[in-house]
Amino acid sequence: MRSVLECKQLCVDSKASKPTDGRGRYEAGQRRCNTCGVFFDTANMHCQCCGTKLRTKPRSKAGKERLAAVHSRSDTTAAEAAAPNPAETKTVSAPEPKRGAKAPGSKPQKSRSGAAATAAAAATAATAATAAKPATTVSATRGPNLGGMDWGLANRMASIIRPEDNRALMLAVDHGYFLGPTERLEEPDRVIAPLLEYCDSLMLTRGVQRTSVPPTTRTPMVLRVSGGSSIIGEDLSQEDVTVSIQDAIRLNASALALSIFVGSKYEYQTIANLGRLVGQAQEYGIPVLAVTAVGKELGKDARYLSLACRIAAEQGAHIVKTYYCEDFEKVTGSCPVPIIVAGGKKIPERDALELTYNSIRGGAVGVDMGRNIWQSDHPVAMIRAVRSIVHGTNDADRAYGMYLDLAKSG
Numbered sequence: 001m002r003s004v005l006e007c008k009q010l011c012v013d014s015k016a017s018k019p020t021d022g023r024g025r026y027e028a029g030q031r032r033c034n035t036c037g038v039f040f041d042t043a044n045m046h047c048q049c050c051g052t053k054l055r056t057k058p059r060s061k062a063g064k065e066r067l068a069a070v071h072s073r074s075d076t077t078a079a080e081a082a083a084p085n086p087a088e089t090k091t092v093s094a095p096e097p098k099r100g101a102k103a104p105g106s107k108p109q110k111s112r113s114g115a116a117a118t119a120a121a122a123a124t125a126a127t128a129a130t131a132a133k134p135a136t137t138v139s140a141t142r143g144p145n146l147g148g149m150d151w152g153l154a155n156r157m158a159s160i161i162r163p164e165d166n167r168a169l170m171l172a173v174d175h176g177y178f179l180g181p182t183e184r185l186e187e188p189d190r191v192i193a194p195l196l197e198y199c200d201s202l203m204l205t206r207g208v209q210r211t212s213v214p215p216t217t218r219t220p221m222v223l224r225v226s227g228g229s230s231i232i233g234e235d236l237s238q239e240d241v242t243v244s245i246q247d248a249i250r251l252n253a254s255a256l257a258l259s260i261f262v263g264s265k266y267e268y269q270t271i272a273n274l275g276r277l278v279g280q281a282q283e284y285g286i287p288v289l290a291v292t293a294v295g296k297e298l299g300k301d302a303r304y305l306s307l308a309c310r311i312a313a314e315q316g317a318h319i320v321k322t323y324y325c326e327d328f329e330k331v332t333g334s335c336p337v338p339i340i341v342a343g344g345k346k347i348p349e350r351d352a353l354e355l356t357y358n359s360i361r362g363g364a365v366g367v368d369m370g371r372n373i374w375q376s377d378h379p380v381a382m383i384r385a386v387r388s389i390v391h392g393t394n395d396a397d398r399a400y401g402m403y404l405d406l407a408k409s410g
C-alpha cells in the first residue's frame with residue numbers, strides 16, 4: 001500500500017520568508033512542499049519534514065513562463081558579469097530542520113540572566129527586519145576530498161561533515177578531560193540527552209561516551225584520545241595519546257580528536273603524537289581531528305592560528321579545529337583540509353551566533369561548540385539557533401530571534 005505523506009510539524013522552524021525585493025518565491029530559489037503547504041530556502045529535493053518531493057516551479061503555465069524569463073535574463077547577466085572567480089564564493093545553502101522527530105523543550109537550568117526576556121521584543125523586530133535579506137555570499141568552504149579517500153574513511157568523514165551542504169555542527173562535551181566537572185556539565189547524560197538530535201556529531205571522551213550516551217544513538221562520535229594533564233597541574237600542553245586504536249574501534253568512533261600545542265614546551269611531543277595517530281587511524285579508515293590548543297602563552301591571531309592549522313594539516317589531520325579570529329579567511333585559505341571552529345568560553349548568545357555566522361562566512365565548515373550551548377539558560381533553543389546558521393540561511397540576527405522565540409516557548 002502506498003504510504004501517505006503527512007506534515008509532522010518539523011517544518012515550522014524552517015519556513016522561508018517571502019522575498020521583499022520584488023522577486024517571487026520560486027524566482028528567489030525557494031521550493032514548496034505541497035503537503036506541508038510552505039516554502040523553504042533549500043536545495044534539497046525532498047521536504048525534510050514529510051518527505052514530499054519539493055516543487056521548484058509554479059503550477060500555472062503563466063507562472064512558469066515568468067520564471068523562465070527571469071532565469072534567461074539572469075543567465076545573460078551572469079555571463080556578462082566579470083565575476084572574479086565564481087569558484088571562490090558560495091551561497092549559504094538550504095535551511096535544515098532538526099534531526100529526529102520531536103522537539104523537546106530545554107531542560108530548566110539555573111538562571112543566569114533575565115536579559116533574554118527583555119530583549120525578546122527587540123529581537124523579534126530585528127528578525128522581521130532582517131528576514132528579507134538575500135542569501136549571503138561567503139568565502140569558499142574547504143570541504144573534504146571524499147573522492148580521494150578509501151570508502152570507510154570517506155563514509156566517516158561524510159557522517160561528520162554533511163555532504164549535502166558541506167557543513168558540520170559538532171557538540172563538544174569533552175571538557176572534563178582536563179577541567180573535571182565543568183560548570184553546567186556536571187551531569188553529562190542530562191546535558192547530552194536533549195541536544196543529541198540537533199548535532200551532527202558529538203565530541204567527547206571514552207568515559208563520557210560509555211557512561212552517558214545511549215549506545216542506540218545514531219549520532220557519530222568524535223572521540224578525544226589525547227590528555228594527561230589537568231587545569232591544576234604544571235603544564236596543560238603535556239598531553240599524550242591516552243586511548244588505543246582498538247578501544248576507539250570498540251567505541252565505534254567516527255573520528256579521533258587530539259590536541260596540538262604549537263609554540264609550547266610540549267610542541268614536539270604533541271605534533272609527533274598527531275603524526276603517529278594519523279598513521280594508525282588511517283589504517284582503519286578513521287579520520288583524525290586535530291585541535292589547535294590556545295592558552296595564555298599561545299596566540300589567537302590569524303598568524304598563529306594559520307601556522308598551527310597548517311602544521312596540523314601537514315601531519316595528515318583530516319579536519320582541524322581552531323578558533324575564530326580577525327582575518328579568519330587567512331587561516332582557512334592556507335589550510336588544505338576543512339576547518340571547524342571552537343566556541344570558546346561562554347559569551348552572550350547573540351555574540352556566539354555572530355561567531356558561528358562569521359566562521360562560516362570565513363570559510364569554516366561549521367562549529368564544534370560546547371559551553372556556548374550547554375552553559376546557555378536554554379541549551380536546546382541555542383543549539384537549534386546555531387543549527388539554523390550552520391545548515392540554514394539564518395544570519396546572527398535571525399538566529400537570535402529564533403533563539404528568543406524558542407526560549408520563550410520552551
Ligand code: R5P
Nearest residue numbers: 172174342343344369370371
Ligand atoms: C577544547 O579542546 C575542548 O576540548 C572543547 O572541545 C572545545 O574547546 C570546544 O568547546 P567550547 O565551545 O566550549 O570551547
